[in-house]
Amino acid sequence: AAGVIQSPRHLIKEKRETATLKCYPIPRHDTVYWYQQGPGQDPQFLISFYEKMQSDKGSIPDRFSAQQFSDYHSELNMSSLELGDSALYFCASSQTSGLPNTEAFFGQGTRLTVV
Amino acid sequence: DAKTTQPTSMDCAEGRAANLPCNHSTISGNEYVYWYRQIHSQGPQYIIHGLKNNETNEMASLIITEDRKSSTLILPHATLRDTAVYYCIATTTSGTYKYIFGTGTRLKVLA
Numbered sequence: 181a182a183g184v185i186q187s188p189r190h191l192i193k194e195k196r197e198t199a200t201l202k203c204y205p206i207p208r209h210d211t212v213y214w215y216q217q218g219p220g221q222d223p224q225f226l227i228s229f230y231e232k233m234q235s236d237k238g239s240i241p242d243r244f245s246a247q248q249f250s251d252y253h254s255e256l257n258m259s260s261l262e263l264g265d266s267a268l269y270f271c272a273s274s275q276t277s278g279l280p281n282t283e284a285f286f287g288q289g290t291r292l293t294v295v
Numbered sequence: 296d297a298k299t300t301q302p303t304s305m306d307c308a309e310g311r312a313a314n315l316p317c318n319h320s321t322i323s324g325n326e327y328v329y330w331y332r333q334i335h336s337q338g339p340q341y342i343i344h345g346l347k348n349n350e351t352n353e354m355a356s357l358i359i360t361e362d363r364k365s366s367t368l369i370l371p372h373a374t375l376r377d378t379a380v381y382y383c384i385a386t387t388t389s390g391t392y393k394y395i396f397g398t399g400t401r402l403k404v405l406a
Contacts, residue, residue, distance in 0.1 A: 184338070217336075222382070222396045222397065222398055223333075270339070272339075284341065286339045286340070287338050288337060288338045
C-alpha cells in the first residue's frame, strides 16, 4: 500500500541557510500534518493543512512556513536556520472529509542537521 | 485536546501480554483516544483508536473505561519488535484533527 513519502530523507545545512522539506501524502488524503522531533524529545506538532488551507497551527517558529499545493503535497520552508532546528521532521496525512473519525499515517521523516 | 498521562516506562516479558495504561480524565465527549507507537526514530505508527467501546484489531486491543477517564492498550503477545515508545492521544473529531503527542511510555520487551 502507498505510504507517506518525505524527501529528502537526510539534509545537512549551514546556519542561516534555507531548507525545504517535501511531503507527498497517501493518495486521496486531504489533510497533511507537520511535526518536529528534537533529539530525545517527543514529536511536536507544527502545522496542518486541510484541502490546501491551514487548519491548525502549533509551535511553529515564524522563520518556518508551509503550504499545501493543488496536488495535496506539502512543503515546509525553513529560513535562517539555527543549530536548534536540527531534528527529525515528520509529515503525516489523513482523509478527513466525509469521515466521522480517521487515523493519520506518518512518513519516515527527514533528518535535518544544521552545522 | 485533553491532556493524557502515561507511565514513563514499562517492561514486559516476551510472549506475555503488555498492558499500557493511559489517564485522560479531562477528555470531552467528542474526543477519541488514539494510540501510536514509535520504534527508534521511525515515523510514528498508528495502532488503534476508539471512542467509548472497546476495540480490537490485528495489532492490539483498546479497553476504555465506562467513564472514559482512562484506557488500556493491550498487546496480547508481546515480541521483541514491540519495543517502542507508545503514545496515547486524545483528539477531537470535529473538523480536522490535531494529534498532540505527550510523553509516552517506553516499553521494553525482554527476552
